[in-house]
Amino acid sequence: MELRHLRYFAVLAEELHFGRAADRLHMAQPPLSQRIRDLEREMGVRLFDRTRHRVQLTEAGALLLEYVRPVLVGVDSAREAMRRIRPGEAGVLRVGVPPDTTPVVLPTLTAGLARRVPDVLIDLHELTTDEQLSRLREGELDAGVVRHPSDTIGLESGPVARRELGVVLPADHPLAAGAGTASRTVRMRDLNGAPLVIFPRAMAPRLYDHMLTICRDEGFLPGSIRHARNPNFVQGLVLAGRGVHLNEAPGTPLPHGLVWRRLEGAPLAWLTSVVWVPSRHNETIAAFTEAVSEGLAAAGHHMEDPPASEPRVPEQPSGPPASDEAGPEHLTSGLACWNT
Numbered sequence: 001m002e003l004r005h006l007r008y009f010a011v012l013a014e015e016l017h018f019g020r021a022a023d024r025l026h027m028a029q030p031p032l033s034q035r036i037r038d039l040e041r042e043m044g045v046r047l048f049d050r051t052r053h054r055v056q057l058t059e060a061g062a063l064l065l066e067y068v069r070p071v072l073v074g075v076d077s078a079r080e081a082m083r084r085i086r087p088g089e090a091g092v093l094r095v096g097v098p099p100d101t102t103p104v105v106l107p108t109l110t111a112g113l114a115r116r117v118p119d120v121l122i123d124l125h126e127l128t129t130d131e132q133l134s135r136l137r138e139g140e141l142d143a144g145v146v147r148h149p150s151d152t153i154g155l156e157s158g159p160v161a162r163r164e165l166g167v168v169l170p171a172d173h174p175l176a177a178g179a180g181t182a183s184r185t186v187r188m189r190d191l192n193g194a195p196l197v198i199f200p201r202a203m204a205p206r207l208y209d210h211m212l213t214i215c216r217d218e219g220f221l222p223g224s225i226r227h228a229r230n231p232n233f234v235q236g237l238v239l240a241g242r243g244v245h246l247n248e249a250p251g252t253p254l255p256h257g258l259v260w261r262r263l264e265g266a267p268l269a270w271l272t273s274v275v276w277v278p279s280r281h282n283e284t285i286a287a288f289t290e291a292v293s294e295g296l297a298a299a300g301h302h303m304e305d306p307p308a309s310e311p312r313v314p315e316q317p318s319g320p321p322a323s324d325e326a327g328p329e330h331l332t333s334g335l336a337c338w339n340t
Contacts, residue, residue, distance in 0.1 A: 003075060004138060005039045006068045008032055009047065013065045016055045026137045026154040026277055093284055094123045096132035096144040098272075100231060102251045105295035112291030117284050129204040136277055143285050145292055148271040149206040156281065158274040158289035161301035165268040166260050167191065168238050168245040176259045185264040189219030195243035196222035199229050211246070211268060218267050251299065271304075272296060 012021040012032070022029040040047050047061035057065065093113075097106070106124070113122055127135065132144035133151060146152070148160065167186055169176045175186050196215075201208040215222070226243055228234045238245050239257050248270060250260055274289040293303055 001039070001042055005035050007072060008035050009039055009061075010065065010068050010072055012036060012048070012055070013057055013061065016057070018055065023154075091284075092121045092123050093117075093288060094125070094140070094142045095288060096125045096127040096135065096141050096146075098145060098147060099126050099128065099229065100247075101126075101145070102248075102299040104251060105292075105299050108298040109291045109295035112294040113288055116287035116291065120284055120287075122288075128202075129207065130202065133275075136275065139277075142280060143274055143276045143288055145272060146275055147204055147207050148273065149210050150204060151206060152275055154277070155275045156278045159293055160271050160273045160304045161293065161296040162304050163248045163270040163272070163296075163299070163301040164262070164266045165246050165248055165270065166262045168235070168247060168250075168254065168258055168260050170238060170241060171257050171259050173244075173259075176261065185262045187219075187264045188215060188267060191220045191222075191244060193221070193223045195224045195226065197226050197228055197234050197237045197243040197245045200227040203229065214267050249300065270301070272301065 008021070008025060011024050012018065015021040015024065018029050018032060022032045025032065036048065043060070043064070045060040046058050047064060049056045049058055110122055110124075113120070125135075125141070127144070129144075129146040129150050132141060132146055133155070135141040136144050136155065167175075169186075175190055177184075198211070199208070222243075224243070226237060228237055234245050234247075235255055235258060237243055239255065246263075246268060247260075254260060274285075274292050276285050297303065
């Protein structure tokens with residue numbers, strides 16, 4: 001039995017309405033219904049009577065609620081006590097950052113936060129976009145630095161920072177001609193048929209699909225796709241001639257034998273922002289958002305206004321290809337197959 005399932009149960013017992021309970025929990029209704037069924041199966045009793053027009057606690061549900069409420073109160077009290085590890089009102093800010101965050105971002109970010117709220121400790125976690133969104137909704141993070149497009153329904157976002165992407169190529173690749181000319185641009189359609197090295201889809205499904213859609217629309221259909229998340233492994237694959245890689249301009253020199261080239265028309269970019277659960281927003285999260293903007297700007301990102309809504313991405317299969325390499329047939333249905 002998981003603590004979060006008991007919390008879901010308690011909220012539903014208070015609301016007696018799956019839609020309102022899901023809104024309070026910042027989650028969709030079907031997963032909430034499934035978690036309640038899982039709990040009932042584990043307990044061996046029916047906790048709610050459900051009809052088309054109403055939801056009611058059963059006798060077993062009412063009894064369980066008497067035990068669950070003090071447990072949740074005790075857990076919340078313990079969590080708050082652990083967060084207050086300094087005297088007075090100072091606490092710990094739990095935040096997530098993408099695994100491939102440029103090194104210059106973190107010292108700028110932490111220094112900026114320390115200037116604004118010197119009595120707050122920052123607890124940094126290296127997490128993918130989807131891992132951050134899940135932990136935010138579970139109350140395990142206070143704020144996250146995520147890439148868009150992503151599933152931010154029910155969350156609020158700070159200003160969006162844009163960083164244009166280019167392509168990493170072997171130095172002897174035909175499109176890398178003029179190895180000393182960093183200003184040379186590459187048309188995406190000229191990459192058509194080349195293998196692509198990209199992060200696993202599970203790290204950020206909407207971003208993965210969005211990037212592959214742009215590639216397709218720009219005339220680049222990869223001959224195959226290999227998934228990799230470690231930057232050294234990515235660079236090794238490109239050096240070995242196993243594919244090309246789309247990423248921002250490197251902050252440090254690339255290994256010998258690799259070059260980075262701009263993409264003509266700048267069709268792809270990292271779009272990054274701080275997100276949080278609206279009810280948890282406070283001055284500390286506001287200070288963190290400003291500090292992140294400073295850090296991203298130091299790494300070459302340009303601030304934009306928050307988008308009115310996420311870019312539309314067509315529906316996709318729920319998981320990545322079964323193997324590390326996928327052929328171009330995964331792209332023909334609309335997108336499928338594309339870091340963070």
